[in-house]
Amino acid sequence: MKYQEARENFLNWLEVIKDKSPKTVEQYSRHLEKFGEFLEDENIDRYTFEVQNITLKLAERFRTSLYKHGKKISIKTANAYMITLRSFLKYLEKTWETTLSATAIDLVKASERRVEFLVEDELEKLFSSPNTSTIIWKRDKAIMECIYSTGLRISELTGLNRRDINIEKREFAVRWKGRKIRVVYLTEHSAQLIQDYLDARNDHLSPLFLRHNVKLENIDVLEDEQMRLSRFFITGMIKNYALKAGILKDISAHTLRHSFATTLLSNWADLRGIQEMLWHASITTTQVYTHVTNPKLKETHQKYMK
DSSP states (O other), X not given: OBHHHHHHHHHHHHHHTSOOOHHHHHHHHHHHHHHHHHHHHTTOOTTTOBGGGOOHHHHHHHHHHHTTSSSOOOHHHHHHHHHHHHHHHHHHHHTTOOOOOGGGOOXXXXXXXXXXXXXXXXXXXXXHSSOTTSHHHHHHHHHHHHHHHHOOOHHHHHTOBGGGEETTTTEEEEEETTTEEEEEEOOXXXXXXXXXXXXXXXXXXXXXXBOOOSOGGGGGGOOHHHHBOOHHHHHHHHHHHHHHTTOOSOOOHHHHHHXXXXXXXXXXXXXXXXXXXXXXXXXXXXXXXXXXXXXXXHHHHHHHOO
């Protein structure tokens, strides 16, 4: 089978049969497009190239090429491309195509994942930084408290609409990876901050959190997606508040998600429960937080075991 035909069949299979989210399918498509470009660089016509001619040597040359062009990439990013290629090969095996076995491609062992999180006094400094006398400050404080109290991913936060949230029950539904739904719970304090922000708004727009850098007389003609905050905006906003609060760590929105997990684990929350709240597919991903809470475990051991 020709490479381009197999690629299109694979992407359709991911979308229709495996029910992968549009974002996931887009990532696989982008990675395989990169492999097609690599073939052209190797003077191989991707439109006539047969998948049975994918060899381990060719796959390794593709891996090497990822480090040669453009900006420097991490081991994690290079592994992501190779995972896509392995998934593609596994699909070909399912369709009885004779090609390289997916198990022949190894992933490079990356260094241990470093988790950056905020301790209690840093969180207090960060959350006390916004002055809530303006709607922008009300929004920013509500966003930061919302991420910390729920462990939301930033993409999940930016996708929230007003209709998604039930302030009275202090909960809302989040669409995870485009398909699955999970329920997220708010603290009483974060729910009140969101309500204070919504009470300060006077618009028809759906997004839970908005841009407020437009003139009020123009807001009625703007559409939802024009006013929705981006992940880059929120990360920059949190970094700015951290600097104002005198926090020297290089933090992002994801740092608050990490802080949510470490706060729970430090207070003896069940690891499986934390996995469910974070929606980690594997408990192994959640276990990274046990490394940062080990000092607390040692203190407890020394307190009770004389």
